Amino acid sequence: MKSDQDLFAKGLATYQKVVAANYMAHREVHEMLRQVLLDEASDGFVFADLACGTAPGLAAALAGSNLARYVGIDISQPSLDVAKEALAALACPVELRCEDFVVAIDSWKGPLDVVWIGQSLHHLVAQDKAAFMRKIHSLLPRGGLFLIWEPTCFEGEDREGWMERFHQMRPDWAAISDEEFDAFESHSRASDYAETAATWIGMARDAGFRTADELMTVPNQLARVYRFRH
Numbered sequence: 001m002k003s004d005q006d007l008f009a010k011g012l013a014t015y016q017k018v019v020a021a022n023y024m025a026h027r028e029v030h031e032m033l034r035q036v037l038l039d040e041a042s043d044g045f046v047f048a049d050l051a052c053g054t055a056p057g058l059a060a061a062l063a064g065s066n067l068a069r070y071v072g073i074d075i076s077q078p079s080l081d082v083a084k085e086a087l088a089a090l091a092c093p094v095e096l097r098c099e100d101f102v103v104a105i106d107s108w109k110g111p112l113d114v115v116w117i118g119q120s121l122h123h124l125v126a127q128d129k130a131a132f133m134r135k136i137h138s139l140l141p142r143g144g145l146f147l148i149w150e151p152t153c154f155e156g157e158d159r160e161g162w163m164e165r166f167h168q169m170r171p172d173w174a175a176i177s178d179e180e181f182d183a184f185e186s187h188s189r190a191s192d193y194a195e196t197a198a199t200w201i202g203m204a205r206d207a208g209f210r211t212a213d214e215l216m217t218v219p220n221q222l223a224r225v226y227r228f229r230h
Contacts, residue, residue, distance in 0.1 A: 011187075012054070012078060014180040019056045021175040024119070025218035029149050029225055030057035032216055033116065036227065037065045040145065044068040045113035050101040051075075051120030055083035059090055072096045073104045102128075105135050112139050118149035119223070123191050126199075133207035137230060144230040146209065151194035152217075152224040162194045166222060197224060204228040 019026050041047075043066045049058060052072035062070065069092055074080050080096045087094050097104060101120065115136050121129060136146050153162045166188055170181055195203075197214055204212035209228040216225045 011183065012076075012082075014176060014184060016054065016056075017176050017180070018173070018184070019054075021173070023169070023173050023175075023220075024223070025220070026057050028216070028218065029118065030061040032225060033147065034061040034063075034065075036145070036147065036215070037062065037067075037114065041065060041067075041114055042143065046111045047071070048073065048108075048112055048115045050104070050115065050117040052083055052096075053079045055086045059087050062090060067092050070094045073099055073101045075100050102132060105132065105139070108139055111141075112144070113141065114145045114147070115140065116147045119151070121148055122150045122193050122195070125193055126195070126203075129195070130203050130206065133203050133209075133228075137208045140230040142230055146204070146228040146230075147215075147225065148200070148228075149223060149225045150200065151192055151222055152200065153194045153196045154221075155196050155198065157196070159192075159194060162222070163189060163192075169220060169222070172220070197226075200224075200226055 018024060045067060046069045047062065047067055049055060049070065049072045052058070052074050053076070055072060067090065070087060070090055072080065072083055072087070072095070074083070074096075075098065077098045080098055084094075084096060101117065102124070121132065124132060133146070140146065151162060153159070167185060173181055176184070201212045201214065204226070209230060211227075211229045213227055214224055215227050218224070
């Protein structure tokens with residue numbers, strides 16, 4: 001039997017291949033995030049990167065912005081160890097916390113201006129997503145931003161339909177093996193709960209956000225980026 005650490009290391013290595021090959025459109029998403037922060041974030045903003053993982057692309061997305069403090073939250077210490085090196089170039093204090101992002105937000109103390117979560121909020125079921133959005137809203141100041149990048153069903157599509165669309169991506173993911181793709185897909189089937197765009201936006205409005213809009217659909221149409229303003 002492989003240890004949990006060995007299994008995690010293998011999964012992380014696969015994910016890093018996916019990021020490097022840009023199969024999930026990390027480059028496009030982080031470029032959009034960069035533009036939003038340059039255009040809309042307040043001077044001296046505090047940025048929370050929830051479920052930050054290895055923080056791929058975040059250093060570049062944040063470079064040149066008016067960032068005053070970066071806080072990265074992830075449940076994986078090995079991922080945070082990689083993120084520490086990636087974020088070393090930021091010209092502001094960087095804090096990395098090994099913690100579940102829901103727990104971190106429940107106990108958050110201090111200022112918070114922009115919250116970003118990518119490819120992780122969908123792990124919660126609908127009622128927990130809604131509760132989490134309400135908590136984020138309660139922590140942000142007027143004008144604060146909550147930005148999410150999450151799997152999105154087409155209107156009228158169910159979870160299984162989204163899963164089938166993901167399965168159809170296999171020929172396009174040539175940089176990873178069948179075994180690696182199967183592991184990725186198994187994780188999605190066990191943990192992913194995509195919502196429609198209308199549901200994501202509706203949850204944000206119900207949580208109290210003044211504006212809620214869709215910023216982009218990634219090229220493979222499996223996920224979208226949304227902006228919610230306090």
